[in-house]
Every structure is written in structure tokens, then in C-alpha cells.
Amino acid sequence: MLVPPKKNQYALRAIFELAKHMDQGPVKISEIATAQSIPLRFLEVILNQLKASGIVDSKRGFYGGYFLVKPPNQVSVGDVMRFLSRDLSPSDCIACVSKTSCPFDGQCAFSSMWIRVKQATFNIYDETSFQDLIDREQDAGWSSQQ
Template sequence: MISQKAKYALRALTALAQADTERPLMISEIATQQAIPKKFLEQILLELKRNGIVDSRRGKQGGYLLLKPAGDITFGEILRLIDGPIAPLPCLSQTAYRRCEDCDGEHLCEIRHVFARVATASRDVLFSTTIADALGGVEEAKATELMSA
């Protein structure tokens, strides 16, 4: 399960991706549009800025904008950045590997073998799905809804 912070980060990035690339969005705009608490959003955007995902501009025309194209920002990248390792078991983590305390041997662990497939499938989806893909999926859903109405 992803954290609320990661969910808000993804929602903020989709808002920035939908915005005019020339005009930064103010925190208050994103917070209102995406129903994210403003103070929490400030912390999230600062973390995204420190990690080169977004940039901020000061002044009257200030706000936040994406530093990279939405098609280059994956869900996996953001989840790992915000929530940490993307693994159902510590012995399957690619970034924070830790042997399970009660394990006699990873190669013999039936549970690990099943969750290794789960982790691989999840990573494949998360690291191949971009913010742009998510926006495209919403547009497809809207079009389908209009056609069936």
C-alpha cells in the first residue's frame, strides 16, 4: 500500500503535467485543485524539488513546474523517492536489502519465491508507467464514458 504522502505527490505531479508548461502553478492552486492540505503539499514539493523533479520560481509569476517531461517521470521513481523501497519483503528490496530475521536460506524460502514474482511484476508496471501515461488513461476513461452516455 502506498502512503498518503506518495499519493499526494503523484496527484501534484499530474496537476503540474496538465498545467501550461510556461506558467508555474502556485501551491494554493495545486492544493485546491487536488484537495491536498497546503502545508503537507509544501513539504512534498520541497522534497520533489531537492530530487530534481520539480522547480520553483519566486515572485508574482511564481510557483512550481516540472523539471522533466511528464513522460520521463515514472510512478516507481516517485514511490521510491517518497516511500522508500518498493518490495513486499526486505530480502527482495533493490535499494534497502535486508535478510529476513527468521530465514534459514533465501533460495529455500517458499514465501520469498512467490513474493519475488509479485515484486517483479509491480516494479515492471511502476517503472514503465509515467505521469503522462496516467493522464492518458484518464482521457481514455472520459472518452469511453462520453461514448456510452
């Protein structure tokens, strides 16, 4: 099972929460942390990093907080995942047993399969906007907020 790192999951949940509050003004970091069960200290770092993506921004002061720069239907999960994985080389193996140097030196029988898995995963990420996620939550009746 391919599950994104916890940091990426937290980032997606934070942006999801901001998307749910679009056009309601900035959202305090403590509210995001509580609503999405994200440790506050991690969330502070993640949101600060996400500001560099152009997806989120912040406003200082008593009425400050974080907000989405674009509408939720214009931000895909793929946008966020690409930004978060920007330090990885496109040729990096997503499942290599060694993160520093591959013992198979590019002669891995699994390499092309992992590349296809990564491409298929990003196709799903790219096809999923944050508005899609909000709609799914509302349709399922999971959200207590509106």
C-alpha cells in the same frame, strides 16, 4: 492489496497536476492542493522533498510555484516511487510484520513471493508515464481542465 503510503499517493497526484499544466508556467501550491484534494501542509513538505529528485522545481515570487523539469512523457510513476523509497534498503521486506527487525531473520517462506510482487509492481510503475495518466484521464472524460 498493495497500496502505496498516503505520502506517495499525494506526491504522485501533485506531479500529475504539474504534468497537466506543463508549459503553462509554475503552479501555485494552493492550486495543486485544491485540484488534487491534498492537505496543504503535507503538500508543502512533499514538494520540497521532490525538488531533490530533479523531477520538479520551483520559482519564487508572485508568479511563482512548482513545475515539472521534464516533459510528462519522460517521467514515470516508477521514477517518483523510487525516489520516495530511497531510504529503504533493497533487501528490506515490503511486508515484514516488524519494521525494525524481522523475527524470521531472512528465513521467511513468503520472502521470494514479496520480492516478485514488488518487482511486478515496479514494472507497472516504470511502464506508466505521467503523460499516460493524463491521456487516460482525457480519454475517460474525467478532466474538466485542459
